[in-house]
Amino acid sequence: MAAAADRTIPDLGGPGLRVLFSGINPSLYSAATGHHFARPGNRFWPALHRAGFTGRQLHPSEQFELPAAGLGITNVVARATTRADELSPAELTAGGAVLAALAAKWRPRYLAILGVTAYRTAFARPKAVLGLQPEPLGGVPVWVLPNPSGLNAHYTVDTLATAYAELRRAAAADPAR
Template identity: 70%
Template sequence: MTAGHPRPTRAELAAATDRTIPDVLGEGLAVLFVGINPGLWSAATGWHFARPGNRFWPALHLGGFTPRLLHPSEQDELPALGLGITNMAARASARADELTAGELLDGARLLTSTVARHRPRWVAVVGVTAYRIGFGRPKATFGPQPEPLAGARLWVLPNPSGLNAHFTAVTLGAAFAELRVATGLPDRRPA
């Protein structure tokens, strides 16, 4: 992590298995980002996308959603920017591939309820494989999806995990920027 944010110990990470963390939600969200599930770092700290090496926060900034690079501990600043975070599956695991198809299917149903309740304008799933399994869309690709989700426009982004070597922070930032442009949100990065 960074200065002032100690790294979880091995024992804390091991104890975080199967833990859940609260969503970051607010009224009138422009975009609700949907992770696959919390990693152990996130479960140990209570912060979404907390593991060093996860490129969510850099991609969010490079995509123009935030005026500066936020630390995961600053996640509660997102609703004021019209942004929120939830997960497809609630339980923490070391790797997303530890989830079962049933957990992703159940997660898609719960996500649909969350979207119907909180009514974001856009839902951005960060992980095409989880989206394909959870929503039964085996041929889905990145970008806008043809069907809405509980009234929200739907978009699929690449997984920002450091394990996803197909995308760099720069290419992830470009994918996030494409979504930001589609939403009509301004580029919040300083000129």
């Protein structure tokens, strides 16, 4: 895994997505496999399915099925690390600017940032809470969701799915974007 340090994973998606999910940054495991949210303890894929975004639970190697469903994946910071807390505030801020530009280019209905602490740092919003944010990024509404990492012990797959389903309902009710 050490060989995967500082590697990146290409963004998955393009213009016209319903939701562009943004992780904080890839794990070393994800960088080694080339698949987003690939670490076995990560709960992104089960939460995505249980929230109703996918008809079945996808394996990380099936990530390329997401754009056909109107879903994409990117990261606030492209560089892979063992843990997200290895990123500096400056890296998060710089990555936030890149993410805002990507949102402006692709124009998804919603940009979902998976991790409130990273969102607070990257976008200088120290009091932000989970849910729909009052200010868009790149002209796109932002929804902050809990980080699906297994290290986020405050959430189970079921509670993650409940939070993610709220975004799914909002994206389905807003077909004009």
